Amino acid sequence: xxxxxxxxxxxxxxxxxxxxxxxxxxxxxxxxxxxxxxxxxxxxxxxxxxxxxxxxxxxxxxxxxxxxxxxxxxxxxxxxxxxxxxxxxxxxxxxxxxxxxxxxxxxxxxxxxxxxxxxxxxxxxxxxxxxxxxxxxxxxxxxxxxxxxxxxxxxxxxxxxxxxxxxxxxxxxxxxxxxxxxxxxxxxxxxxxxxxxxxxxxxxxxxxxxxxxxxxxxxxxxxxxxxxxxxxxxxxxxxxxxxxxxxxxxxxxxxxxxxxxxxxxxxxxxxxxxxxxxxxxxxxxxxxxxxxxxxxxxxxxxxxxxxxxxxxxxxxxxxxxxxxxxxxxxxxxxxxxxxxxxxxxxxxxxxxxxx
Amino acid sequence: xxxxxxxxxxxxxxxxxxxxxxxxxxxxxxxxxxxxxxxxxxxxxxxxxxxxxxxxxxxxxxxxxxxxxxxxxxxxxxxxxxxxxxxxxxxxxxxxxxxxxxxxxxxxxxxxxxxxxxxxxxxxxxxxxxxxxxxxxxxxxxxxxxxxxxxxxxxxxxxxxxxxxxxxxxxxxxxxxxxxxxxxxxxxxxxxxxxxxxxxxxxxxxxxxxxxxxxxxxxxxxxxxxxxxxxxxxxxxxxxxxxxxxxxxxxxxxxxxxxxxxxxxxxxxxxxxxxxxxxxxxxxxxxxxxxxxxxxxxxxxxxxxxxxxxxxxxxxxxxxxxxxxxxxxxxxxxxxxxxxxxxxxxxxxxxxxxx
DNA sequence: TTGTAGGCGTTATCAC
DNA sequence: GTGATAACGCCTACAA
Numbered sequence: 190x191x192x193x194x195x196x197x198x199x200x201x202x203x204x205x206x207x208x209x210x211x212x213x214x215x216x217x218x219x220x221x222x223x224x225x226x227x228x229x230x231x232x233x234x235x236x237x238x239x240x241x242x243x244x245x246x247x248x249x250x251x252x253x254x255x256x257x258x259x260x261x262x263x264x265x266x267x268x269x270x271x272x273x274x275x276x277x278x279x280x281x282x283x284x285x286x287x288x289x290x291x292x293x294x295x296x297x298x299x300x301x302x303x304x305x306x307x308x309x310x311x312x313x314x315x316x317x318x319x320x321x322x323x324x325x326x327x328x329x330x331x332x333x334x335x336x337x338x339x340x341x342x343x344x345x346x347x348x349x350x351x352x353x354x355x356x357x358x359x360x361x362x363x364x365x366x367x368x369x370x371x372x373x374x375x376x377x378x379x380x381x382x383x384x385x386x387x388x389x390x391x392x393x394x395x396x397x398x399x400x401x402x403x404x405x406x407x408x409x410x411x412x413x414x415x416x417x418x419x420x421x422x423x424x425x426x427x428x429x430x431x432x433x434x435x436x437x438x439x440x441x442x443x444x445x446x447x448x449x450x451x452x453x454x455x456x457x458x459x460x461x462x463x464x465x466x467x468x469x470x471x472x473x474x475x476x477x478x479x480x481x482x483x484x485x486x487x488x489x490x491x492x493x494x495x496x497x498x499x500x501x502x503x504x505x506x507x508x509x510x511x512x513x514x515x516x517x518x519x520x521x522x523x524x525x526x527x528x529x530x531x532x533x534x535x536x537x538x539x540x541x542x543x544x
Numbered sequence: 545x546x547x548x549x550x551x552x553x554x555x556x557x558x559x560x561x562x563x564x565x566x567x568x569x570x571x572x573x574x575x576x577x578x579x580x581x582x583x584x585x586x587x588x589x590x591x592x593x594x595x596x597x598x599x600x601x602x603x604x605x606x607x608x609x610x611x612x613x614x615x616x617x618x619x620x621x622x623x624x625x626x627x628x629x630x631x632x633x634x635x636x637x638x639x640x641x642x643x644x645x646x647x648x649x650x651x652x653x654x655x656x657x658x659x660x661x662x663x664x665x666x667x668x669x670x671x672x673x674x675x676x677x678x679x680x681x682x683x684x685x686x687x688x689x690x691x692x693x694x695x696x697x698x699x700x701x702x703x704x705x706x707x708x709x710x711x712x713x714x715x716x717x718x719x720x721x722x723x724x725x726x727x728x729x730x731x732x733x734x735x736x737x738x739x740x741x742x743x744x745x746x747x748x749x750x751x752x753x754x755x756x757x758x759x760x761x762x763x764x765x766x767x768x769x770x771x772x773x774x775x776x777x778x779x780x781x782x783x784x785x786x787x788x789x790x791x792x793x794x795x796x797x798x799x800x801x802x803x804x805x806x807x808x809x810x811x812x813x814x815x816x817x818x819x820x821x822x823x824x825x826x827x828x829x830x831x832x833x834x835x836x837x838x839x840x841x842x843x844x845x846x847x848x849x850x851x852x853x854x855x856x857x858x859x860x861x862x863x864x865x866x867x868x869x870x871x872x873x874x875x876x877x878x879x880x881x882x883x884x885x886x887x888x889x890x891x892x893x894x895x896x897x898x899x
Numbered sequence: 900t901t902g903t904a905g906g907c908g909t910t911a912t913c914a915c
Numbered sequence: 916g917t918g919a920t921a922a923c924g925c926c927t928a929c930a931a
Contacts, residue, residue: 209925221902224927257618257924258678259615259924260618260924261925263614263615263618263907265925265926270678281639284633284634287633288634288660300659300678301658305646324614345608428838428842454839457839460844470844483784483809484813487812487815488812488816489819489825563909563910564908575910578909612908615909618923619908620909
């Protein structure tokens with residue numbers, strides 16, 4: 190319980206050193222100092238290495254000069270910040286994509302200003318306003334509504350933006366090939382002989398969830414085994430959602446023999462539900478997840494899932510954003526997915542199962 | 545591949561509306577507009593509801609006026625932003641704490657500016673500089689080195705700050721009672737008869753990992769069964785680290801009968817290792833994690849773990865930070881933990897096990 | 900190479 | 916209640 194932290198008394202310590210401070214101490218003029226510190230010497234190559242420049246840099250270091258990005262931004266009309274909106278960081282998928290975004294942005298000299306929308310419409314809108322207020326140069330939106338309704342304001346504002354993870358219409362976006370991934374999951378289960386299946390379908394307004402579900406269901410339909418509508422249940426993407434959804438699907442008398450969850454976390458929740466009901470994954474009921482998050486392969490019964498390159502998706506979204514900022518046309522980018530067969534899927538049990 | 549996104553041609557659209565724009569259109573002076581929009585009318589109660597004020601607000605809405613936070617910050621000498629440094633967002637613990645921080649900060653009118661340090665010293669330092677450059681009013685540091693070496697610069701700068709998750713010395717911090725949590729894990733395993741145990745000890749320079757390991761080891765020592773030093777292996781906090789560490793501990797001829805992992809993710813990695821070696825968690829080898837992340841209870845063999853209130857820790861860190869910003873003395877806050885017994889722990893197998 | 904001047908959009912402090 | 920004015924810290928023409 191010891192007190193430390195900063196000087197005991199009043200608020201923050203001494204005022205930050207400014208360019209003027211450095212200029213005074215170094216005996217040069219502010220403009221000169223600014224030029225030296227920014228390396229803004231027109232064409233003259235190594236002229237910046239003159240004694241003067243060295244002295245100025247020395248002083249700056251001594252007084253702990255940190256440029257005031259606010260002021261610079263005001264003057265330059267750009268902040269070097271990219272806004273990022275995500276539903277929530279505890280979603281591993283969002284976090285991984287965000288890591289990709291952060292890295293790629295940093296590589297190009299941009300900072301990221303992240304906000305969580307909690308999948309709430311009002312908050313979503315407030316995020317955009319706040320990010321604009323903070324002067325972000327562009328926006329990466331990981332939380333779009335599938336109908337694009339949240340994007341019209343943005344579009345009107347003229348702020349360059351790109352969607353990630355959840356696409357919407359023809360807006361520029363970077364996602365997994367969600368529909369194709371859904372198909373892969375379906376083909377796998379069909380090949381194993383499953384005919385009665387259920388879908389933990391994610392949030393009904395999220396483009397990725399919709400596409401994954403669509404790809405899955407259309408494949409079953411094409412094979413002549415359409416998925417019963419009451420077996421497609423909306424869920425959240427987290428494990429709690431998957432558990433609740435699976436409870437509902439499995440407790441019905443004529444439960445399905447396999448479940449497709451549009452996220453790994455939901456799939457793990459479904460595993461919890463199976464366990465509670467004394468069912469063994471891969472033998473009694475098969476489960477397929479989506480994304481292949483790192484722990485998927487470490488589970489005691491490793492999870493069969495559809496892998497999507499989350500970090501790459503994040504990185505690519507930055508590349509696309511930079512292109513859009515340059516005035517290039519946006520595009521819709523979809524990364525192919527890959528089915529990873531592990532042990533939560535197995536042959537469909539005999540038709541006699543479960544009454 | 546359709547192109548959309550923003551106007552086809554040049555960069556961002558029309559320049560943002562400023563106070564001046566609004567003032568012009570409304571026929572008032574900039575200062576007046578500013579006052580109205582900020583609700584800055586001295587004591588006169590509802591005078592702001594005059595027709596003039598209404599008109600101004602109307603115009604502002606029409607032109608889509610968004611205040612320029614950069615400029616306001618420059619003038620007011622405060623940005624309303626709190627910097628947050630975390631190792632990485634894909635660590636569920638960090639993400640959950642961050643969610644708590646974000647929420648609490650928003651409640652008090654602060655935005656958060658997050659940066660990932662990747663547990664890299666150089667990056668850590670750069671984060672601080674960048675956050676200062678962006679003018680954060682204070683800092684929450686989730687990535688401190690246990691010896692506090694990364695904090696001296698910060699302290700000297702006079703920027704108010706608080707540590708979260710990983711404490712360091714007497715610097716103000718909010719963490720779980722890591723040492724106590726380690727003890728709880730140890731007592732549980734001791735009661736089950738385990739004598740030969742191993743520790744997946746986390747990063748050797750992270751305060752939380754150190755304390756958890758310490759609490760665990762000292763309890764075994766006090767019970768007369770000191771943990772063999774070569775059975776305390778440093779790991780990362782993620783599942784890959786846990787897997788590698790467990791591989792090492794279990795492949796040794798005389799493997800331990802139980803493992804304590806300082807994070808749930810590492811514990812899950814250990815479960816993966818067990819599985820590969822045909823060992824059953826809770827029967828052949830017991831495993832205890834730390835944090836009780838949401839999926840812990842949904843695993844096919846649910847994880848015994850030490851619960852810590854991650855979100856609360858994040859929220860509290862904001863409260864503490866606000867206090868420090870007011871000049872109050874910082875304190876070291878530790879939240880009690882709770883042992884959650886599930887199924888990865890069981891009685892120690894007969895002494896004959898494993899040669 | 901170095902100095903000068905003006906302004907980015909706000910807000911705070913005057914005077915009216 | 917409203918209008919004028921001066922910064923906040925930085926950058927960039929332009930002039931010397």
